[in-house]
Amino acid sequence: MANYKIAIIVGSLRKDSLNRRIARSICALRGDNLDCQMVEIGDLPLYNQDYDLQRQQPEPFVRFREQVGAADGILFCTPEYNRGVPGVLKNAIDVGSRPYGRSVWDQKPAAIVSASPGSIGGFGANHQLRQACVFLNMPVMQQPEAYLGHVSDDSFDEDGCLKEGPLKDLVTKLAHAFHDWVETILRARELLAHDAARAERAAKRAQPV
Numbered sequence: 001m002a003n004y005k006i007a008i009i010v011g012s013l014r015k016d017s018l019n020r021r022i023a024r025s026i027c028a029l030r031g032d033n034l035d036c037q038m039v040e041i042g043d044l045p046l047y048n049q050d051y052d053l054q055r056q057q058p059e060p061f062v063r064f065r066e067q068v069g070a071a072d073g074i075l076f077c078t079p080e081y082n083r084g085v086p087g088v089l090k091n092a093i094d095v096g097s098r099p100y101g102r103s104v105w106d107q108k109p110a111a112i113v114s115a116s117p118g119s120i121g122g123f124g125a126n127h128q129l130r131q132a133c134v135f136l137n138m139p140v141m142q143q144p145e146a147y148l149g150h151v152s153d154d155s156f157d158e159d160g161c162l163k164e165g166p167l168k169d170l171v172t173k174l175a176h177a178f179h180d181w182v183e184t185i186l187r188a189r190e191l192l193a194h195d196a197a198r199a200e201r202a203a204k205r206a207q208p209v
């Protein structure tokens with residue numbers, strides 16, 4: 001099975017973030033063929049469109065865009081703040097989307113996980129993020145949906161791994177589905193490029209000399 005580079009973006013800066021621990025669990029479950037890298041967003045200055053006019057971009061913007069750009073796929077794990085996406089994550093989305101025409105999100109397969117101690121599992125943030133991904137031309141995995149509710153410190157063992165139970169079962173399913181999703185999108189794209197190249201060669205051969 002192919003090994004894909006996955007950029008993980010966590011929408012919480014909290015040291016003991018539940019979402020960060022969920023993200024780590026997904027990596028641990030598919031460590032054999034998902035090569036995961038946490039891409040930090042806490043040091044990104046607030047996006048300001050004036051930056052796009054400058055030759056010199058803020059160093060954290062450059063680092064962030066390079067890390068996201070090099071990934072085969074993106075995994076978002078985010079809390080919900082006031083029924084929406086935390087500001088720090090929305091800022092990262094905006095930073096990656098600009099300068100205009102050079103978005104690093106374009107065409108990247110993605111999955112969105114939201115986790116909360118509350119009962120609706122960050123549904124609002126999850127779908128707000130999906131809305132941005134539509135505009136950013138990112139194919140987002142549809143199933144299994146991951147609104148992880150009732151997540152707490154008690155969901156994890158001393159090593160920070162998910163304890164056995166329905167939450168771990170869902171996250172395991174999700175980790176497998178995400179690998180297959182990234183593979184489906186990237187292979188489909190490769191096949192289409194291959195077909196297009198073959199059609200172009202055939203068209204050239206058919207031209208009268």
Ligand code: FNR
Binds near residue numbers: 020
């Ligand atoms: C929250 N929390 C929260 N939870 C939720 O399910 N829906 C919500 O709208 C909100 N709103 C909200 C706003 C703000 C400003 C804070 C600080 C918190 C609670 C939140 O889910 C909880 O703190 C999680 O533990 C945050 O995720 P991390 O940091 O553990 O990943």
